Amino acid sequence: MRLRMPAMRPAAAIVLLTLTTARGAAAQQAAPAATPAAPAAAPLAEVLTGAAKADYELGKSLFGNGDFANAFTKFEHAYALSKDVRLLWNMAVCKNRMHRYSHVLTLVERLRREDRGLMTPQDWATIDALERGARSLVGHLDIAVSEAGAEVTIDDAPAGKTPLSGKVIVDSGTRRIRVDKPGFKEHVRVERVAPGAEVVVQIQLEPRVHAGKLSVIAPPDARIALDGKLLGQGQWDGTVPSGRHALRVTAPGMTPYESEIVIQDDELSRLSVGLTPVARGPRTGVWLTGGAIFVATGVAVVVGVLLLQPPPAPPIEGTLGPTRPTAFGGRW
Incomplete structure (x- = not known):
């Protein structure tokens, strides 16, 4: 079966391909004897086989029930298997009933490119009418x-x-x-x-910048630093490259706040920092008298005897390797 559109109502009817065969026979009788007409193509129901025929028959049934989307899918699969261009016409009819007129035009264009004489002049007259209607929509x-x-x-x-x-x-x-x-x-x-x-x-496309926004709120006298660079005091808002960063917030008499933050592309990261006072213990005094150390805690005095000459350590056998610099610039 091929779905065809009458000239007055292009989206209304289904016409069996057997009619195409009849029209071909009539055209052959009317043609001059010296110019025999090309034989009419057999109907799709007779040409298709296997899975293509099964999909075609199911598509025809779905179309009759008004399920144009699934009917289109079945006709499309049958076309992929058989490459019979008449199925493109069935697909165009489905898209027309779905009001997808741009798809109708695409399918008609494919049909014009791929038809090898299967479509009759009467078919093309109907297709042209459908195409004109689709272009206006x-x-x-x-x-x-x-x-x-x-x-x-x-x-x-x-x-x-x-x-x-x-x-x-x-x-x-x-x-x-x-x-x-x-x-x-x-x-x-x-x-x-x-x-x-x-x-x-x-x-106008904009280049993608790998950066995000950072907003830090801290006490008014706190200094805000990111990756070792001072940003401001109390509050800071700005753009930061995406990735990991070290945040440090400090204030006099307060325990420093340190944290690692991750900035995402085109995202805003907000951080509110509250500092705590530095912990303070009891007052302690230390002084040295002779060979003893006196430690005053405010309420008591503890006396200990410090031996200024500890016993010599036993000798260590072995050799020292080459000296190497430390992180502070000295040598071992």
Whole structure:
């Protein structure tokens, strides 16, 4: 079966391919004897076999029940298996009933390219009428992007890479345009397209900067430093490269606050820091008298005897390796 559209109501009817055979026979009888007509193609139900035929029959049943989306899927699969272009016509009829007129035009264009005489002149007259109706119901997007090689999608369907070869035919209504290229921020916008209208879309892509925002709130007299660099006092807000950073907040008489923070691309990190006073113990005095050390704690005196000459350590046998500098510049 091939789904065909009458000239007055292109989206209303299904016509069996056996009618095509009958029309071919009539045309052959009317043709001059010296110019025999090409034999009519056998109906799809007779040509298709196996899984292609099963998908075709199920698609026909789904179409009759008004399930045009699943009918399209079955016809599409049957076409992939058989490459019979008459299935493209069935697919176009399904899209027409789904009001996806831009898809109708795409399928008709494919049908024109791939037909090898299976479609009759009467078929093409009906197809032309359907095509004219579909063109009156679509719009065009004229998309210009500042960067070449960017991927463009419209309603999540690929439209190509920039620069696009021409205007993009779209169904009327609200269309979602997405443009993406590595190294640049993704650009998404929504455009309203009226039937028969042309919408010019100019997009300037912005380079992607790997940085985020940081906001630190601390006591008024606290000094805020990031990676060893003083940023400000009390509060600081600014842009920071993405990645890990060392934050330090200090104030007189307070225990320093130190933490590692992670900055994400295009995200805001907020941090509120509260400092605690430095812990203080009892007052302690130390003094040395002769061979003894006296330690005063304020309420008692502890006396200990310090032997100024400890016993000699036993000798260590071995050799010392070469000296090496330490982190503070001395030598072992």
